[in-house]
Amino acid sequence: MKYVDVAGARVSAVGLGTWQFGSTEWGYGPEYSEREAHAIVQRALDVGITLFDTAEIYGFGRSERILGKALEGRRDEAFIASKIFPVLPVAPVVLQRARGSIRRLGIDALDLYQLHQPNPVVPLSATMPAFAQLLDEGVVRHVGVSNYALARWEAAEEALGRPVLSNQVRYNLVDRRPEMDLLPWAQASDRLIIAYSPLAQGLLSARYDEHHRPSGIVRTASPAFHPENLRRAAPMLAVLREVAEAHHATPSQIALAWLIRRPNVVVIPGASSVAQVEVNAAAADIELTDDEDRALVAASDAFHPLAATSVLPDLIRERVSGFLARVTGGSGGTGAGPASS
Numbered sequence: 001m002k003y004v005d006v007a008g009a010r011v012s013a014v015g016l017g018t019w020q021f022g023s024t025e026w027g028y029g030p031e032y033s034e035r036e037a038h039a040i041v042q043r044a045l046d047v048g049i050t051l052f053d054t055a056e057i058y059g060f061g062r063s064e065r066i067l068g069k070a071l072e073g074r075r076d077e078a079f080i081a082s083k084i085f086p087v088l089p090v091a092p093v094v095l096q097r098a099r100g101s102i103r104r105l106g107i108d109a110l111d112l113y114q115l116h117q118p119n120p121v122v123p124l125s126a127t128m129p130a131f132a133q134l135l136d137e138g139v140v141r142h143v144g145v146s147n148y149a150l151a152r153w154e155a156a157e158e159a160l161g162r163p164v165l166s167n168q169v170r171y172n173l174v175d176r177r178p179e180m181d182l183l184p185w186a187q188a189s190d191r192l193i194i195a196y197s198p199l200a201q202g203l204l205s206a207r208y209d210e211h212h213r214p215s216g217i218v219r220t221a222s223p224a225f226h227p228e229n230l231r232r233a234a235p236m237l238a239v240l241r242e243v244a245e246a247h248h249a250t251p252s253q254i255a256l257a258w259l260i261r262r263p264n265v266v267v268i269p270g271a272s273s274v275a276q277v278e279v280n281a282a283a284a285d286i287e288l289t290d291d292e293d294r295a296l297v298a299a300s301d302a303f304h305p306l307a308a309t310s311v312l313p314d315l316i317r318e319r320v321s322g323f324l325a326r327v328t329g330g331s332g333g334t335g336a337g338p339a340s341s
């Protein structure tokens with residue numbers, strides 16, 4: 001495992017995302033949340049993962065509870081990041097919600113407390129004093145944001161009067177927008193980009209195509225997994241496979257290695273099995289060449305998925321027919337069911 005040191009924090013380059021824990025929308029079922037999730041966390045620690053990302057909104061607190069329980073007795077090995085869902089992020093609410101996350105996780109302090117989204121109405125001047133208080137009280141060690149544009153990230157720092165360590169944003173070979181300004185700024189300012197959906201929710205594993213699509217509302221409702229977009233992704237996935245073969249690796253590992261090759265970037269892939277967390281951790285040891293990096297960027301540039309607005313009617317039609325098939329006892333749905341690697 002590789003570790004990244006930024007602004008006084010040290011985290012594993014490959015972390016673990018835990019939205020999947022206790023969340024029905026991934027469709028992994030109760031066995032996953034009750035047993036597999038625990039084993040995933042234990043194995044993650046064994047293979048050197050320290051960064052664990054959760055949020056109060058994931059499974060409405062269940063993800064935090066499952067993660068906290070799985071880390072019992074090994075808390076010191078982990079860098080725990082949670083997030084507040086900022087519906088009304090004024091000071092008393094922030095303080096109360098931070099304590100809720102800490103209680104559910106069963107810990108004394110959060111290593112990183114992040115604002116999950118910008119709130120367009122509540123000004124940062126009303127939110128950040130509570131984050132400063134949490135830092136002063138030692139119940140939060142670092143503050144972060146998520147889904148923030150650069151100007152807002154800088155404004156958050158100004159309102160906090162201290163560094164805002166990280167911005168957690170979607171960043172992967174399908175969506176490289178953070179490269180425009182967030183990443184250069186993070187690299188120049190000793191800040192961290194936490195790349196979420198680093199595998200584009202499994203698309204970059206190259207295991208799915210128009211005939212074999214994942215189940216679970218997160219992905220059946222996602223334009224990325226629309227059959228036409230899966231068809232359009234095929235050439236990019238072919239390049240991923242080719243690079244993977246050269247490294248005796250998997251496409252997922254190459255997708256992660258490509259991201260963490262960039263300074264000040266760490267990834268937090270979710271995992272549906274212990275095997276996946278092992279494979280993802282091992283991606284930290286893969287050294288891509290500059291040529292391979294360029295080939296992946298070129299493949300990413302050449303991928304032009306249909307816009308969400310074009311595929312939305314199809315996705316809605318699919319959901320309605322799936323629902324009708326369920327209530328009338330038909331087979332319904334188009335998903336292929338969770339894959340087991």
Ligand SMILES: NC(=O)c1ccc[n+]([C@@H]2O[C@H](COP(=O)([O-])OP(=O)(O)OC[C@H]3O[C@@H](n4cnc5c(N)ncnc54)[C@H](OP(=O)(O)O)[C@@H]3O)[C@@H](O)[C@H]2O)c1
Pocket residue numbers: 016017018019020053054116146147168169195196197198199200201202203205207214250252253268269270271272275276277279280338339340341
């Ligand atoms: N801040 C935000 O707004 C935000 C938004 C989204 C996510 N996040 C965070 O980021 C984390 C990761 O993002 P994500 O879960 O959306 O997407 P992701 O990490 O890109 O994809 C996770 C999925 O990819 C598949 N996968 C993982 N490892 C694999 C491997 N080695 N081989 C093959 N398939 C593999 C698994 O699904 P299957 O096996 O079922 O295919 C897994 O559930 C979340 O858990 C959450 O903590 C944050």
